[in-house]
Amino acid sequence: MTHYLSRRAFAATAALLPVACAPAGRSILNAATPPAAAGPANPLVRQRADAQIFRHDDGYYYMTGSVPEYDRLVLRRSRTLAGLSTAEEVVLWRHQASGPMSGFIWAPELHLIDGRWIVYFAAGPSGGGEDVFRIRTYAVVCDGPDPMEGRWAVLGRFETPWDSFNLDSTVFSHRGTRYFAWAQREPGIETNSNLYIAPLATPLTLAAKPARLTVPTLDWEIRGFKVAEAPAVLHRNGRLFMTYSASATDARYCLGLLTIDEDANLMDPRAWTKSPTPVFTSCPETSVYGPGHNSFTVDEQGRDILVYHGRDYEAIEGDPLFNPDRHTRIQRLYYDADGTPDFGVPVGNGPLPDRFASLARPGAWLAHENGRAFVGAAALAATQFRTAPAPGGGIHLSPILMPSHHLVARPDGSITIAPKDASTPLPNADIFERVDGGAADRVRFLSRAYPGRAIAAIGEALRLAPAAEAVSIWVAI
Numbered sequence: 001m002t003h004y005l006s007r008r009a010f011a012a013t014a015a016l017l018p019v020a021c022a023p024a025g026r027s028i029l030n031a032a033t034p035p036a037a038a039g040p041a042n043p044l045v046r047q048r049a050d051a052q053i054f055r056h057d058d059g060y061y062y063m064t065g066s067v068p069e070y071d072r073l074v075l076r077r078s079r080t081l082a083g084l085s086t087a088e089e090v091v092l093w094r095h096q097a098s099g100p101m102s103g104f105i106w107a108p109e110l111h112l113i114d115g116r117w118i119v120y121f122a123a124g125p126s127g128g129g130e131d132v133f134r135i136r137t138y139a140v141v142c143d144g145p146d147p148m149e150g151r152w153a154v155l156g157r158f159e160t161p162w163d164s165f166n167l168d169s170t171v172f173s174h175r176g177t178r179y180f181a182w183a184q185r186e187p188g189i190e191t192n193s194n195l196y197i198a199p200l201a202t203p204l205t206l207a208a209k210p211a212r213l214t215v216p217t218l219d220w221e222i223r224g225f226k227v228a229e230a231p232a233v234l235h236r237n238g239r240l241f242m243t244y245s246a247s248a249t250d251a252r253y254c255l256g257l258l259t260i261d262e263d264a265n266l267m268d269p270r271a272w273t274k275s276p277t278p279v280f281t282s283c284p285e286t287s288v289y290g291p292g293h294n295s296f297t298v299d300e301q302g303r304d305i306l307v308y309h310g311r312d313y314e315a316i317e318g319d320p321l322f323n324p325d326r327h328t329r330i331q332r333l334y335y336d337a338d339g340t341p342d343f344g345v346p347v348g349n350g351p352l353p354d355r356f357a358s359l360a361r362p363g364a365w366l367a368h369e370n371g372r373a374f375v376g377a378a379a380l381a382a383t384q385f386r387t388a389p390a391p392g393g394g395i396h397l398s399p400i401l402m403p404s405h406h407l408v409a410r411p412d413g414s415i416t417i418a419p420k421d422a423s424t425p426l427p428n429a430d431i432f433e434r435v436d437g438g439a440a441d442r443v444r445f446l447s448r449a450y451p452g453r454a455i456a457a458i459g460e461a462l463r464l465a466p467a468a469e470a471v472s473i474w475v476a477i
């Protein structure tokens, strides 16, 4: 059988409300924002590719993923997303000494199915040559209620309609049916892998003939290799969104998106629409390359989070599949006005950024374009700012697309974007105090250099204004 697997070798803010007045005697300007617990920072976990993170109803986040050695299944858990970075990682199962599961172990996913913890994964034989890419999908099952403590044993192999390269399975339920989605090479179609879906009869058998959802044919899907893999499903705003990963696993790796109405027949390929362009790609400005193989979770406030892997650098020596630096990353997932996910760009290393909407100008964001800061509408990535700690307390505000720059207050009251290492007109003109804005998620940015003044939305201009004024209040979203 011809192995096309060389790739594997190498597959609204609220309307202007009366500004909340502090209890008599306490100035809202002194209401220090409680120190935020250290939130997550990227990379969240180094050298864990294909990460699956989900928040279970026991209150823990569980995370698994591929390890660079591709020789074992690992699992970690934490009460917080940030805690996953340092959480203990246990080995659930190691590849076997010989046979079909003695080689590569790829892209595990943990699922609780009818009360049993099951991990699906792709595995191949050892032994060298092309045979190591006889990759098939298997599952192991835990013998107890705690996946971190129980003993794991092989449940079996996923029975697909073709005995061919298959991987990257995921399980989700919709309207009472449990579905299996996966990537597979189909005989007669000259690609590395396509995406399929089918209802499950048992954890490893299908209840119906699979539907083929997409074949990689678009330019951005066939760069290096013809790949559609790593399906992940999100049900929001009356639709199901299925992301998938495309092209070679180097900097050309990216996310595509299939969408279907929640009332449609998921088994009808015609009911799914495919984005003609990738929805998430490498970003030189933030220095993240090859973002892909994603999953979805929510943060501690219930807000959608995109989980994915990506490298810090573009050029790779050797086969990307054996480069260990696909790190697990997370970021907020936002939505367009019509409820479609807006993936923006990979936000880059460091604490997760926020977006700041003007309380005084609903619909207007703290934003930048062509090196100029302003208040208004802009693409998602141009409204994401990272607050980094400043010397002596306070913070710098840095656009994620210009990580070597940050905001600086000027004597004329203007606020500009300047290189972090540039001199400022006054000492500390690039330092602000993030303080309580009088209600949840409302903040002010007090200027350290110009006391009593704060970053404000004055029409479309970003300027200093009296800190007590509504124009100085921002909603962190």
Ligand code: AHR
Pocket (backbone or CB within 6 Å): 011, 049, 050, 066, 106, 107, 122, 167, 168, 229, 230, 245, 249, 293, 321
């Ligand atoms: O990381 C190993 C494999 O490479 C994953 O299963 C696939 O999604 C990726 O391309």
